[in-house]
Amino acid sequence: MAFDVQASFLPGCAPCAALWETACCVRVARPGALHMKILVLGSGADGGLPQWNCRCPQCTAMRRPGRMPRTQSSVAVSPDGERWILLNVAPDIAQQIRVNLALQPPAQLEASCAAEIDTPIKALVLMDSHWQSVGGLQNLRESTGMDVYATPRVFEDMIDETPLRHVLTNYGSVRWHLLPVAGSELTADFQIPGFEMLRFTAIAVPVATAHPLRADEDAVGQSIALSVQDLDSGLSFVFAPLLPDIAAAELAWLQTADCVMVDGRGESAVEGLPGRLILTHLGHGSPLLDEHSSACQRLAGQDIELAFDGMVIDL
Numbered sequence: 001m002a003f004d005v006q007a008s009f010l011p012g013c014a015p016c017a018a019l020w021e022t023a024c025c026v027r028v029a030r031p032g033a034l035h036m037k038i039l040v041l042g043s044g045a046d047g048g049l050p051q052w053n054c055r056c057p058q059c060t061a062m063r064r065p066g067r068m069p070r071t072q073s074s075v076a077v078s079p080d081g082e083r084w085i086l087l088n089v090a091p092d093i094a095q096q097i098r099v100n101l102a103l104q105p106p107a108q109l110e111a112s113c114a115a116e117i118d119t120p121i122k123a124l125v126l127m128d129s130h131w132q133s134v135g136g137l138q139n140l141r142e143s144t145g146m147d148v149y150a151t152p153r154v155f156e157d158m159i160d161e162t163p164l165r166h167v168l169t170n171y172g173s174v175r176w177h178l179l180p181v182a183g184s185e186l187t188a189d190f191q192i193p194g195f196e197m198l199r200f201t202a203i204a205v206p207v208a209t210a211h212p213l214r215a216d217e218d219a220v221g222q223s224i225a226l227s228v229q230d231l232d233s234g235l236s237f238v239f240a241p242l243l244p245d246i247a248a249a250e251l252a253w254l255q256t257a258d259c260v261m262v263d264g265r266g267e268s269a270v271e272g273l274p275g276r277l278i279l280t281h282l283g284h285g286s287p288l289l290d291e292h293s294s295a296c297q298r299l300a301g302q303d304i305e306l307a308f309d310g311m312v313i314d315l
């Protein structure tokens with residue numbers, strides 16, 4: 001049986017506000033629904049919204065009862081609603097799993113005499129090596145074996161420049177898979193075992209912002225967008241969460257997709273795309289989150305959506 005998670009928790013619900021761990025999840029059965037699903041785990045920029053040490057107007061407003069916070073951006077994709085692949089692993093991953101039943105250990109484990117450890121999360125794809133995209137790996141170190149896909153450059157950053165190498169080597173079990181996006185190779189098609197219904201393409205994109213690890217470099221493969229195609233329906237989804245400057249090369253990919261989810265900072269470049277358009281990676285200074293701003297009102301007139309934590313997209 002497949003399920004759609006329609007709301008991770010209910011805004012304004014007293015028990016939810018009082019006890020995050022007992023979030024009121026809504027699960028709706030969709031028997032036989034075997035098509036690609038995208039679950040937004042986080043829709044905020046680095047630091048989330050509200051950011052823990054910020055009292056700007058938008059962070060302050062977000063702390064009021066009934067408001068739904070934005071954790072740091074990442075999504076999960078699934079061919080069937082049962083098995084999931086994470087696209088980026090934000091430092092908020094433990095909280096994101098806690099409020100999304102679809103990512104929690106299968107209920108049948110309780111009735112089983114077998115091992116009590118299992119997860120619907122079967123693989124991870126890292127889009128870049130910014131801490132907001134990879135920091136959650138340390139929270140998954142109890143995994144009994146996680147398949148992680150990344151470009152050589154992201155792998156090098158993770159292993160050479162962050163403490164994650166030591167954490168994952170000594171506390172966890174990770175199998176690395178390199179995506180050959182480097183040098184003159186700007187794209188790489190790949191598949192993930194167990195997910196033969198989905199075809200992935202990693203696409204090199206320019207580095208979004210000065211990288212704290214490699215501030216003076218812009219190497220191919222340091223940042224990617226990802227296209228995911230459902231081979232059964234033929235429909236495709238492109239995820240580019242860290243891409244404020246969208247040029248012709250990236251637009252060509254976005255124009256072929258049935259649904260795109262892109263960095264909210266690049267909003268003006270993607271107006272008029274033929275597919276469903278959703279903006280994510282929304283920072284606390286973004287005018288898109290101010291309903292009185294001209295930017296926000298312009299979106300409303302163009303059918304452009306803002307991602308939110310717990311959002312489900314059925315393709």
Ligand SMILES: [Zn+2]
Pocket residue numbers: 050051054055056057058059060284285
């Ligand atoms: Zn703020």
